[in-house]
Amino acid sequence: MSDQPTFTPRDRSWHPPALTPQYKSSVLRSPNQRLLSLDTTLSEMTGPRFGHDLIGPLDNDLIRNYAQTGDAIGQRIIVYGRVLDEDARPVPNVLLEFWQANAGGRYRHRNEGYVAALDPNFGGCGRTVTGADGGYRFRTIKPGAYPWPNGPNDWRPAHIHFSVFGYAFAQRLVTQMYFEGDPMIWQCPIVSAIPDRAAIEQLVAALDRDNTLPMDALAYRFDIVLRGRHSTLFENRLEGN
Amino acid sequence: MTRPNTLEETPSQTAGPYVHIGLTPNWCDIEGVYPEDLGRTMVDAETAGERIIVSGRIFDGSGVPLKDALIEIWQADANGLYNSPLEKRGEADPHFTGWGRQATDGTTGEYRFETIKPGRVPCRDGRLMAPHISFWIVARGINLGLHTRMYFADEDAANGECPVLSGIGSKARAATLIASRGEVDGAATYTFDIHLQGDGETIFFDV
Numbered sequence: 001m002s003d004q005p006t007f008t009p010r011d012r013s014w015h016p017p018a019l020t021p022q023y024k025s026s027v028l029r030s031p032n033q034r035l036l037s038l039d040t041t042l043s044e045m046t047g048p049r050f051g052h053d054l055i056g057p058l059d060n061d062l063i064r065n066y067a068q069t070g071d072a073i074g075q076r077i078i079v080y081g082r083v084l085d086e087d088a089r090p091v092p093n094v095l096l097e098f099w100q101a102n103a104g105g106r107y108r109h110r111n112e113g114y115v116a117a118l119d120p121n122f123g124g125c126g127r128t129v130t131g132a133d134g135g136y137r138f139r140t141i142k143p144g145a146y147p148w149p150n151g152p153n154d155w156r157p158a159h160i161h162f163s164v165f166g167y168a169f170a171q172r173l174v175t176q177m178y179f180e181g182d183p184m185i186w187q188c189p190i191v192s193a194i195p196d197r198a199a200i201e202q203l204v205a206a207l208d209r210d211n212t213l214p215m216d217a218l219a220y221r222f223d224i225v226l227r228g229r230h231s232t233l234f235e236n237r238l239e240g241n
Numbered sequence: 242m243t244r245p246n247t248l249e250e251t252p253s254q255t256a257g258p259y260v261h262i263g264l265t266p267n268w269c270d271i272e273g274v275y276p277e278d279l280g281r282t283m284v285d286a287e288t289a290g291e292r293i294i295v296s297g298r299i300f301d302g303s304g305v306p307l308k309d310a311l312i313e314i315w316q317a318d319a320n321g322l323y324n325s326p327l328e329k330r331g332e333a334d335p336h337f338t339g340w341g342r343q344a345t346d347g348t349t350g351e352y353r354f355e356t357i358k359p360g361r362v363p364c365r366d367g368r369l370m371a372p373h374i375s376f377w378i379v380a381r382g383i384n385l386g387l388h389t390r391m392y393f394a395d396e397d398a399a400n401g402e403c404p405v406l407s408g409i410g411s412k413a414r415a416a417t418l419i420a421s422r423g424e425v426d427g428a429a430t431y432t433f434d435i436h437l438q439g440d441g442e443t444i445f446f447d448v
């Protein structure tokens with residue numbers, strides 16, 4: 001069984017630590033004890049897979065997938081990129097899910113209290129499965145910034161939430177994508193939970209004029225990196241699928 | 242730490258309080274986008290194995306249950322096989338997905354999975370682990386998803402042999418991973434409460 005693949009441990013200086021007091025919700029929700037290191041087993045090295053047949057034709061179009069009377073309101077954008085592993089290999093056929101506020105910064109959720117208006121044509125969720133080159137793409141509107149209860153006057157920068165599956169349960173990741181040039185990125189207590197500026201910059205999608213749809217939508221590029229595997233034998237096995 | 246890889250993993254950010262919009266939209270009244278919330282159903286009429294319900298709550302450091310958390314579970318089928326393309330030991334039960342996703346209740350904080358009791362899976366050296374279910378928890382205030390495992394109180398012998406469970410130095414801490422068995426309306430029900438902090442803080446793993 002020694003040919004079972006494994007991962008290098010997560011670089012916990014790159015991720016935000018559990019306790020980040022400036023983000024108040026973390027104070028009572030962060031484990032105090034150290035994580036117990038686990039020599040990964042099949043339980044962590046396998047994971048659910050979702051086929052392209054799961055995905056409906058409008059699932060990657062947030063402008064239309066909840067439309068009742070017309071397109072969602074807001075600045076039309078394309079978000080695209082690739083899912084790679086830490087060895088820069090594409091990760092094909094994995095599920096990405098995303099969710100966001102509308103153009104005014106309002107979420108469609110029963111616990112949402114912000115006064116900004118709901119858009120009847122915007123639900124705020126989408127999903128897609130990566131292609132053979134690890135690529136993905138979806139269409140949406142640029143979400144608005146919004147205020148949130150934390151400090152006396154905290155605002156979130158415009159962002160899109162992402163959920164990413166790899167091949168293994170140990171690769172499971174949720175994160176948030178920000179937009180190039182937004183000064184509010186650098187004022188946010190959730191963003192600053194990440195200690196390293198270079199790590200934060202990994203979450204900032206670049207405006208990509210080359211992929212803009214003229215007279216229609218701006219494009220932002222956001223590449224996602226999942227944990228890599230360590231076993232050459234494993235590679236051969238993967239290709240056997 | 243030596244990092245042989247060429248890229249850094251994308252850093253995590255909290256799933257936030259509105260995680261349901263993305264991951265269980267029907268649950269939060271965003272209907273008509275997806276036919277059903279993913280991971281809602283793990284079993285069908287022909288799934289092999291003992292039917293069980295796994296439920297519980299997640300408590301914060303002040304003892305309040307989280308009403309805005311999301312849990313995913315991953316487990317082997319009744320024969321100890323994973324329904325995954327990376328499972329090379331045999332064909333898992335096609336009637337069992339092995340993967341579930343549930344939000345904690347907005348009023349009570351309770352979560353609930355209808356699943357089956359998993360079989361035993363070997364660890365890297367071939368020794369058998371005790372039956373267990375892997376948990377992954379995200380919520381507002383959790384900066385990086387938390388991994389833990391649930392074991393079964395009625396599996397004393399297997400639990401004693403499990404290299405992971407028996408390798409935990411503190412018996413009191415190991416006990417935080419063991420779900421008690423009961424019966425509710427004739428259904429075998431395991432209760433697994435998770436404590437993020439404080440007395441009885443659940444063990445979380447660096448997987």
Ligand SMILES: [Fe+2]
Pocket residue numbers: 101156159161257
């Ligand atoms: Fe958000």
